[in-house]
Amino acid sequence: MKTILLHIDSDHCMEARLQVAMDIARATGGHITCLQAVSYDVFAPGDFYGSAMAAAIPHIREAAEKLRAKIEADLANEDVSWEWRFFHGIAEHRLLEQSALHDIIIVGPHDVGEEGALGPSAMAGELALKAPTPVLVVPGDTKRLDVSAPVLIAWNGSSEVCVALRAAVPLLALSSQVYLACVTDNEEKTRFDFSASEGARYLSGHGIAAEISEIPRGEAKVADTLFSAAQLHDCGMMVMGAYGHSRLAEMLLGGVTRRILSDPQMPILLAH
Incomplete structure (x- = not known):
């Protein structure tokens, strides 16, 4: 992945995703575009003359300049x-606009100003559903991305996970082992048409060997089962497809991606 679009913000996950962006750039000979977007749309109830907004703008600008420096x-x-691009406006909109000529977007697991929120990042979901390039969500405790580490693909046979699989090929080619993990439940009907063997055959055509792993669903949450499998295989990243309406109303595996993004335990690559 040669062109890397990195979201710049002052959240506590910034250092983690900066490190991951550099790891990918070094491994691929890639270029990082640092995108910093600042919005002055401050809403203050009763502030009819914009005095609160006017007072806030210098502080917002100063904080942005310090972060950039x-x-x-x-x-x-x-x-x-690397290069730096500064925009006024909502970060989600600017990232979406710039995504067309980038190979991957790297964001954190929380929306701007919503660190500690229990739900998944709405921005990550919107980008995954609308951007023409995959989105990599990096949790704050990520020290680095070892591109040679095994990768787990959360396979459910959907067209969305097929898109995610294809988008991830440049990174999968660097991995020492790829696992196509299927969480099986005999009581549920299969909704989609693509078998794990077809996914493995596609990767084989790109010179990537993949091992199919069928995991009984059991009593645990599917998200927890996937994380356990990824940790068992020492995976450095998980790949998933995303589908649904805006704001993560629906996601792959009936809400599994939503749950995974609420508390990601490793970098998660999403595509639609």
Whole structure:
């Protein structure tokens, strides 16, 4: 993945996704586009004359400039190619606009100003559903992305996971082992048409060997089962498809992706 679009914000996951962006750039000879978007749309009840907004703008601008200076100083000491793009407006909209000529978007697990929220990032969901490129969600405790580590693909046979599989090929080619994990439940009917063997055959055509792993559903949540399987195989990343309406109203595996994004335990690559 040669062109990496990185969301810049002052949340506590910023350092983690910056490190992951650099890991991918080094492994692929890629280029990082740091996108910083600042919105001055501050809503203050009763502030009919915009006095609260006017007072907030200098502080917002100063914080943005400090963050840029810090990250640019850090990047200046790294052996990666990068550039900085600053925009006014909602980050989600600017990332979507810039995504057409990028190979991957890297974001955190929380929306701007909503760290500690229990639900998944609405921005990550919107980008996964609308952007023409995959989205990599990086949790804050990620130290680095070992691109040679095994990767788990949460396979349910949907066209969406097929899209995610194809989008992930450049990273899967660097992995030491790819697992197509199917959480099976004999009581549920299969909704989609693509078997795990077809996914493995597609990867084989790209020179990537994949091992199919069928996991009985059991009593645990599907999300927990997938994380357990990924941890068992020492996976560094999980790949999933996403489908549904806006704001993550519906997602792959009947809400499994929604649950996984609420508490991601490793980087999660999504595509629609």
